[in-house]
Amino acid sequence: MFSYRHAxxxxxxADVLKHxxxxxxxxxxxxxxxxxxxxxxxxxxxLYRLDGDYADTSGEAADGVLRLFPKSNEAAAxxxxxxxxxxxxxxxxxxEAPVADAIEQYLNVIRDxxxxxxxxxxxxxxxxxxxxxxEHDKLKLYELHPTDAKTLDANIAQLxxxxxxxxLREDGFLSATKFLPxxxxxxxxxxxxxYEIKSDYGRVLDFATEALKRFATGTYAVWYPxxxxxxxxxxxxxxxxxxxxxxxxxxxxxxxVKSSKITTASSGEVKRPGLPASGMFLINPPHxxxxxxxxxxxxxxxxxxxxxxxxxxxxxGG
Numbered sequence: 001m002f003s004y005r006h007a008x009x010x011x012x013x014a015d016v017l018k019h020x021x022x023x024x025x026x027x028x029x030x031x032x033x034x035x036x037x038x039x040x041x042x043x044x045x046x047l048y049r050l051d052g053d054y055a056d057t058s059g060e061a062a063d064g065v066l067r068l069f070p071k072s073n074e075a076a077a078x079x080x081x082x083x084x085x086x087x088x089x090x091x092x093x094x095x096e097a098p099v100a101d102a103i104e105q106y107l108n109v110i111r112d113x114x115x116x117x118x119x120x121x122x123x124x125x126x127x128x129x130x131x132x133x134x135e136h137d138k139l140k141l142y143e144l145h146p147t148d149a150k151t152l153d154a155n156i157a158q159l160x161x162x163x164x165x166x167x168l169r170e171d172g173f174l175s176a177t178k179f180l181p182x183x184x185x186x187x188x189x190x191x192x193x194x195y196e197i198k199s200d201y202g203r204v205l206d207f208a209t210e211a212l213k214r215f216a217t218g219t220y221a222v223w224y225p226x227x228x229x230x231x232x233x234x235x236x237x238x239x240x241x242x243x244x245x246x247x248x249x250x251x252x253x254x255x256x257v258k259s260s261k262i263t264t265a266s267s268g269e270v271k272r273p274g275l276p277a278s279g280m281f282l283i284n285p286p287h288x289x290x291x292x293x294x295x296x297x298x299x300x301x302x303x304x305x306x307x308x309x310x311x312x313x314x315x316x317g318g
Contacts, residue, residue: 010122012060013255014225014275017280018125020296021253025289026188036186038138038187038188039176041173041193042143043125046123047155050065063306101295109123112131133164176189177210188219201232204235205242217284223279226277250318253297253314254279256310
């Protein structure tokens with residue numbers, strides 16, 4: 001289903017959702033002077049070339065981040081029937097509406113890594129976080145894949161960040177709770193495993209439950225794929241139940257870019273290749289996040305649509 005190596009998927013629509021939410025969350029948490037600790041349980045290699053062999057193999061960035069840059073929008077957008085195209089043009093004002101602030105902040109970070117323009121370099125969560133953190137904040141990165149861990153070490157070494165960043169070749173689900181609560185009692189934990197193994201869904205829930213017991217006021221962010229698998233649909237429901245029972249606020253955002261199935265000429269349904277949708281579930285989210293995503297998600301659904309089934313959802317409680 002997926003490759004464990006995130007390099008194949010860097011910059012795809014799931015990354016756009018995950019990193020748009022991550023940046024909006026971080027920017028709010030960094031408004032306070034007290035130090036912030038960020039923990040990434042599945043860090044990957046940290047930095048990716050979109051013109052490299054891995055990204056070229058899948059080409060997923062072309063239907064993701066590259067669609068959000070002006071020169072890429074027309075070339076990458078799916079073709080519409082003439083009637084639908086005419087309706088779309090008729091409904092649009094002479095100038096496109098300004099891009100949502102959360103999307104603009106995301107694009108600003110991507111631009112910072114590509115000073116010559118475009119998006120040949122794509123920062124993963126570790127580099128996005130480090131780029132936004134202040135000197136007195138801390139970043140804990142977990143990665144078990146031997147090749148990605150080695151690459152992550154080399155990439156982080158270029159930052160000369162000293163003791164601000166710790167790279168650990170350990171199972172984040174087993175040992176990341178040792179950093180909770182941090183001395184400043186302010187933390188953001190990102191959980192985004194590959195979910196290639198079905199047990200990852202249960203491990204996310206178990207880790208989030210234990211982490212919340214240890215540090216009830218931390219912010220916890222979970223990315224997950226929306227695929228035809230019971231565990232994928234159960235996870236957000238179980239996280240919602242867990243957060244509600246703990247008396248914590250929560251936010252659930254999803255982005256769908258295409259149908260998970262296509263109909264063959266013989267009218268038989270087959271699974272459509274590629275990831276059709278993904279979600280972000282946050283416990284103790286910033287109170288400003290829902291409004292930001294309410295503006296951003298409709299735009300992402302339009303700009304990243306791969307067929308007429310593109311949509312989004314946003315729900316919050318607590």
